[in-house]
Amino acid sequence: MMAYSDFPPPAEYANFMHHSKVIEYIKDYAKHYGLVEKIRFNTTVKRISRNEDDGKYLVSLESGEIEEFDKLMLCTGHHAQPSYPELKNLDKFKGQVRHAYDYTNPSGYEGKDVFLLGIGNSALDIAVDIAKIAKSVTISTRRGTWIFNRVSQGGMPYDVQLFSRYYDVLLKTVPWTLANDFMEHRLQQRMDHDIYGLRPDHRFFQQHPTVNDALANLLCAGYITVTEDIDTFTE
Structure with missing residues (x-):
């Protein structure tokens, strides 16, 4: 698409x-x-x-x-510069700190305890990438997220199925609450967001979902752990 x-x-x-x-x-x-x-x-x-x-x-x-x-277009890209959150006592932490912006491959994470802050697409892609070589991978999330798969029924990409005239008309016709109920039910069938501690406060269509196919399997196998928001860092 x-x-x-x-x-x-x-x-x-x-x-x-x-x-x-x-x-x-x-x-x-x-x-x-x-x-x-x-x-x-x-x-x-x-x-x-x-x-x-x-x-x-x-x-x-x-x-x-x-x-x-005659015409002008400014294309800076909203991921052009990395954004850093304010974290209490991060300067005291003795471990290595890196931004997802600087991540290129899993080399160097062998046997390490890896802690990822946030549960967006970049964080989950990195978690999946290093889960099999790291000692542990923990994802911290403040509010959870809806996990949306790239691949749908029949092994077809989700966008091929959803970006159609039929679904376009359907979303304009069906009440928003019903559309959210339907999508959330579909996602819950793939992975129960309540059991895995991922259900967010917002409805599916209120924010961009996180796209990942491998997370459920790696959570189930213990390669990745999900935890709540962090408060402060120690050495």
């Missing part, structure tokens, strides 16, 4: 592409449509203003050059 409609990925690519394939796909798209020669990389924009006369955008570059454009 993330593909450009006029440029489908190669048939041999997986439904859920590895990040190396995603960047390959984007580069192929840019090359196919001749976009690369129209892009100026590593060019710093100092200021953007609006021309009062014709409504066009004036873009001032670090070089001193000013260019005019």
Whole structure:
């Protein structure tokens, strides 16, 4: 579903592409449509203003050059910079502290006690990645989350099933409470969020769910433990 409609990925690519394939796909798209020669990389924009006369955008570059454009789009990305929570006495902790932003592979976590703060997509992907090599993996969650699978009935990707005209009409017709009840019932059949201490206060459609297929199996096998919010750190 993330593909450009006029440029489908190669048939041999997986439904859920590895990040190396995603960047390959984007580069192929840019090359196919001749976009690369129209892009100026590593060019710093100092200021953007609006021309009062014709409504066009004036873009001032670090070089001193000013260019005019009809349209403007700012794409900074909301994950471009890591965000750090304020944690009591974290400076006293003798262990290693890393942000998910800096995680690339499980190397170095062999035989370690690993504690993950938060239960978003990044935290669960990392937990699943290192669960089989770490001594222990514990996930701390303040409010829980709904765990949504990538793969649905028949082994089909969930988005292929849900992003359809039928479901679009259904969600606009069915009362919101009923839609939440239906989705939560489906998720509870896969993994009881109450037993595993994951049920959040919010309903399914109120916030973005966390997507993960392996968590239930790893919780059941004792590779991952879920605990509540933390208060403070010791050495």
